[in-house]
Amino acid sequence: MVHDLELISVGKTYPDGTVAVSDFDLKVEKGEFVAFLGPSGCGKSTTLRMIAGFEDITNGEVMMMGRNVTHVPPEKRPTSMIFQNYALFPHMSVRENVAFGLDVKGMPKAERDTKVDRILDMFDLEQFADRKADKLSGGQRQRIALARGLVVEPEILLLDEPLGALDANLRRIIQNELKLLQRELGITFIFVTHAQSEALGLSDRVVVMSNGVVEQISPPRELYRRPKTPFVADFIGSNTVFEGSPKGAAGNGFGRIETLFGLIEGVGQGNETLAVVPAEAFRITPLDTPGEVRIEGTLSERQLVGAVGHLKVRLSDSREVAIEVSADRPDVRALTLGAPVTLGIDPAAITLIHA
Ligand SMILES: Nc1ncnc2c1ncn2[C@@H]1O[C@H](COP(=O)(O)OP(=O)(O)OP(=O)(O)O)[C@@H](O)[C@H]1O
Numbered sequence: 579m580v581h582d583l584e585l586i587s588v589g590k591t592y593p594d595g596t597v598a599v600s601d602f603d604l605k606v607e608k609g610e611f612v613a614f615l616g617p618s619g620c621g622k623s624t625t626l627r628m629i630a631g632f633e634d635i636t637n638g639e640v641m642m643m644g645r646n647v648t649h650v651p652p653e654k655r656p657t658s659m660i661f662q663n664y665a666l667f668p669h670m671s672v673r674e675n676v677a678f679g680l681d682v683k684g685m686p687k688a689e690r691d692t693k694v695d696r697i698l699d700m701f702d703l704e705q706f707a708d709r710k711a712d713k714l715s716g717g718q719r720q721r722i723a724l725a726r727g728l729v730v731e732p733e734i735l736l737l738d739e740p741l742g743a744l745d746a747n748l749r750r751i752i753q754n755e756l757k758l759l760q761r762e763l764g765i766t767f768i769f770v771t772h773a774q775s776e777a778l779g780l781s782d783r784v785v786v787m788s789n790g791v792v793e794q795i796s797p798p799r800e801l802y803r804r805p806k807t808p809f810v811a812d813f814i815g816s817n818t819v820f821e822g823s824p825k826g827a828a829g830n831g832f833g834r835i836e837t838l839f840g841l842i843e844g845v846g847q848g849n850e851t852l853a854v855v856p857a858e859a860f861r862i863t864p865l866d867t868p869g870e871v872r873i874e875g876t877l878s879e880r881q882l883v884g885a886v887g888h889l890k891v892r893l894s895d896s897r898e899v900a901i902e903v904s905a906d907r908p909d910v911r912a913l914t915l916g917a918p919v920t921l922g923i924d925p926a927a928i929t930l931i932h933a
Pocket residue numbers: 592593594596597598616617618619620621622623624625772
């Protein structure tokens with residue numbers, strides 16, 4: 579199958595010796611929305627710029643629609659890039675800004691104008707067509723940047739923190755628009771962000787990066803449910819990680835590790851050394867699940883707010899686990915600070931990973 583975009587072992591070392599990206603492998607299907615997510619400096623932008631062709635690749639190859647574009651200049655790639663600061667020409671009108679990419683391609687005027695009119699209409703920008711770009715609001719500028727990126731009809735749209743300069747409200751609005759637009763046009767989107775909620779909310783798949791290395795490529799839900807590395811377990815959601823030693827397979831895709839808190843069973847092979855437990859998987863026993871993992875602790879905090887009880891349970895290694903329970907439970911109401919508490923976890927919610 580031919581992919582819209584394929585990165586084969588792509589790496590980048592800057593002239594000063596900084597290794598920004600190493601061995602990046604990725605296959606993206608037509609119409610997919612993929613987010614690159616990771617802390618500042620992890621190599622997201624460098625990777626995006628290599629895809630766009632603005633940055634030389636030190637090793638590896640970039641394929642687009644089955645064609646090797648590793649050494650193809652940006653304007654000859656089927657991509658279009660949108661930057662965080664929009665990179666609009668402030669003294670050009672909206673229309674001139676949007677037409678710019680088509681002019682660069684040498685498109686005949688009549689055809690160009692038709693395309694520009696159509697896209698201005700699509701983004702509700704006709705009434706601003708003759709206004710200078712620096713006389714517009716952030717949200718309007720963002721729309722122009724999108725219109726300018728899309729008017730050249732790219733196969734792949736590359737977006738580098740495109741919403742970073744917007745306030746929270748506008749950000750949410752444009753996020754929605756972006757997602758609808760992407761569905762409607764069926765264009766492949768590669769989206770760089772360090773905002774977890776944005777990556778998880780918008781994309782079909784998320785590439786989590788750290789220190790120039792791909793940690794995990796998964797749909798958002800999978801990142802929450804089945805982190806594959808300690809970095810992802812720490813970076814995504816709110817997990818508690820227990821260390822242990824491998825105790826082998828337990829059947830049906832489950833394994834066991836021996837920890838300070840006893841045997842923990844979870845999804846895995848049983849040759850792993852870490853058990854990852856999402857915050858919402860902890861329950862206060864007695865509860866129902868047969869075969870649940872049990873961990874002992876003492877109640878260190880209790881707040882009953884309306885129907886919800888916010889509890890904290892201190893474990894023997896002095897870590898605290900936060901739990902939400904129904905405040906109506908008589909056993910919860912009866913708990914006093916310092917009381918022994920047994921936590922129960924469904925093994926299916928636990929993921930075993932390698933350190
Ligand atoms: N031109 C350059 N020369 C040397 N090192 C660079 C250059 N550009 C970026 N780097 C380094 O490469 C690494 C990756 O940078 P990159 O901008 O790709 O990260 P990022 O994940 O996009 O970060 P941010 O979210 O802050 O934009 C960082 O260590 C950065 O300092």
